[in-house]
Amino acid sequence: MPTPTVVPFPAALRTREGAPFPLAGATVAGDADAAAELSRLVRARTGIEPARAASGSIRLRVAADGPDDPAAPESYVLTVEEASVTVTGADAAGLFYGVQTLAQLLRQQEGAWVLPPVEIEDAPRFAYRGVMLDVARHFFGVQAVMSFIDRAASLKCNHLHLHLTDDQGWRLQLRSRPELTARAAGTAVGGDDGGFYTQEDYARILAHAASRHVTIVPEIDIPGHTHAVGLAYPDIAADPVLTDEVRADAEAAGAAVPVAGQPYTGIAVGFSSLRIGDARTDAFLADVFGELAALTPGPYLHLGGDEALGTDRADYAAVIARTVGIIAAAGKTAIAWHEAAAVEPLPAGLVAQYWGFVTPSPSTTAARASSVILSPSDAAYLDMKPDADFPLGLMWADGPTSVQRAYEWEPAGLLPGVEPGDILGVEAPLWTETVRTPADIDALVFPRLAAVAEIGWSPAPSASAARTWESFRARVGGLGPLWSALGIAFTASPEIPWQSE
Template identity: 60%
Template sequence: MPTPAVVPLPASIARRGAPFPVTAETAIAGDADAAAHLRTLLAARTGAAPGSATGSGSTGTIALTIAPGGAPESYRLTADATAVTVTGADAAGLFYGIQTLGQLLTKTTGTTGTPAGWEIPAVEIDDAPRFAYRGVMLDVARHFHGVDTVKAFIDRAASLKFNALHLHLTDDQGWRLELRSRPELTAKASSTSVGGDPGGFFTQDDYREIIAYAAARHLIVVPEIDLPGHTHAISLAYPELSEEPVISDQVREIIRRYGGELPVHGRPFESMAVGFSSLKIHDEATSAFLADVLGELAELTPGPYLHLGGDECLGTSPEDFAAFMQRVTTLVAGLGKTPITWHEAGAATDLAPTTVGQYWGFVSPVGGMDEKARAFVRGGAQLILSPADAIYLDMKFDADSPLGLTWARGVTTAQRAYEWDPARVIEGVGDAGILGVEAPLWTETVRDLGDIDALVFPRVAAAAEAGWSPAPGSAGRTWESFRARVGALGPLWTSLGIGFTPLPEIDWATD
């Protein structure tokens, strides 16, 4: 009997017997917040309102409870012909159990082959995540995406048991967060995007709204201020803080290939080139700027992490880069936050000892990227794995796609996105050295939610499984199992308004 269509794959799942019928008379009892989430999910999936009863239903009860004592974010789900019980070790675990329940909901057929109703297969599931941090990243700097789009992205991430939203808030093309200590950043550096498209920014109320919406779905928000490179937008607001652009052959080639103008200090930049910008590392005014920006960001952000970038700093000398990253990670640690940097910062010495490294190299590392990543673990910290040739969601899924890029070893198929193991990327770094997995979406070619859905789904499900599920080789943790389970989720995703790309390597179910 095939594994039920649950993604990410649970730690343990077994069939039991006759299914549980879901009707308007089915009662939902227990935790009020969880019950509200389940009713919303059931209504979206069925187009009706099963589970609207509140007492003992004539067709059984779905009981939702929290029972502390298990592993964080874990849950247990049991279903038979008479009842369904979802028990979370905490509120997050119960929420994830509800997402599993929504995936299990299946349309039945009558004797004539016509749809007859809905049911939940009889199963017994014990589930807990492999890694504590399971993130998605949305770049709102290359193209700005407003609050409603970010909320929709959060809903999509939460449905696959991700628990962190990394917002890439600043880059050469724009600054996207209002800071009262530095108002010129949004006044002068937020209006443009790649290709000359409109820009935008989040007010502080917008940012708080996003944080609250994410928290209600058990995600933290991890804001990124990319430093000391990717900072050309700062030159529009505070030109005295920025160095002149370093125009390399790489910059010229990217602009030749994708269009746009060479960067000019103090003028908006709308192309895709990277690695040319830098702050003035040794200027006292830069130190004051960092104290203002990161101090205010720490006050606005209740989550434990602040991301400081540190990637592609080709306009900064190695010595200046090392000194800068030591200074800025120490500053953030002093604010009571855990710094995160891209793996390049592993080349620096004396980073704040809690600094987490985020690896964006390939599944098979090249150019010494793995050694830089290993440095974080040698220092007693951990890594987030984001291999670009597996789970960078902005890579093309098809050579003919108008969306996406191909620099990470060409087209990234769903199978390639799936067939890797976080503990086998950096030699010597196993599960204990890994904080988690994150799937980034850079938005050079992404203008709206439709573009997001087309690039992200179904491949984001592979990243979800890498972060949550047991390691490859465990029962059911195979490409063939995954493609069957993901394909069966097509009707659910459609009912939730997710415009996924039906990649031909997956057999997609229909109602």
């Protein structure tokens, strides 16, 4: 039989002899949450609603630490036979991921829905498998974020990095600093409407993410990307630094240059900064990151730190050190874009998120951090155009990023000095300068997120014969009907041999 349509590809997959398992008349037993998720996926894909039963033909369970149970966190074992299906997760997350794989295996044979006979033993390569959504350039409401979480989790991504603040707007209510959402949340790129999450909204997002085994990583970007802060608290914001590049970006976009105290709706970067060394700025940082830590159950807070071109180098090092200290004191681990790994002395425990190219600059200092998340912009940035004529996206990261380019990079060895054990994981960011609707999100994210998801979950190409571009493109092509059934408005890239029902 052909290689089953599974993305990311499992650690071990063996096809079995025998007849497939027929879905008609199947009953589901076991873990209630997993059964509900399987029913949702099966109903969307086939229109069939499997019945619940005390001892069903599809058995879903979390391991009881027996000798045949999976051991690694998030791992699972899946077996399909003619008369039964069993999915056993090492934990609730592993069972959830096994259910996602089971839904991908569904296919039609002679007019009936079946599951092919297989044995799968699966576990993730990296602990951190992330995707980022920028809600600052354009704002997306709670339902859109929850749908994005569902889509990411279906590909076994387990972290959602929310870029909550930027020059164009502040998107999270903080009771310690109410002016941020009162004065700095109303606009977006191009003059579009802004918005923000109340603390109740944020709690809903967190709860939904937890139900999908996704950890929210909130980002408050400092000391640059802070023009919006100046609308609310002008005493801690420096005047915009209007370089030739900023003026050129404004002219090319037909937009105004940034002006202190006025909302900014362009897409230039690097012009804003906080006033470093001012006691009022220190108090602001303590309030913001302290309250953010109290609101966020996950272990990570992201402090940004990128493109702080308007900040003196010594001031930059000082504010990074201070903010990492505030985050650590709140019991969290700080993540920052890789520029922060250049500061002296390097703050202990800092995780660097690398956003340079697949071929790094010799001056890259990300290896100095305690661990690294890899997001090479010319391969993993989902906001890059998939081809030059695509109506959405940008092209600054070495031109368009095809699906093949998104797939054919390897984390190990990408950064000199970063050993495999230093890699926390990978992340695919989506910046939203050109993204205005949930359909726009889908169009840029799918199918390229599947490429990065496979890099984060599956064994390295050297350890798996299925980790090839030809295998991947065929397997992703088989997911088209499932994605359509789930309402994912993916881009039917000509690189992929898409299958019909």
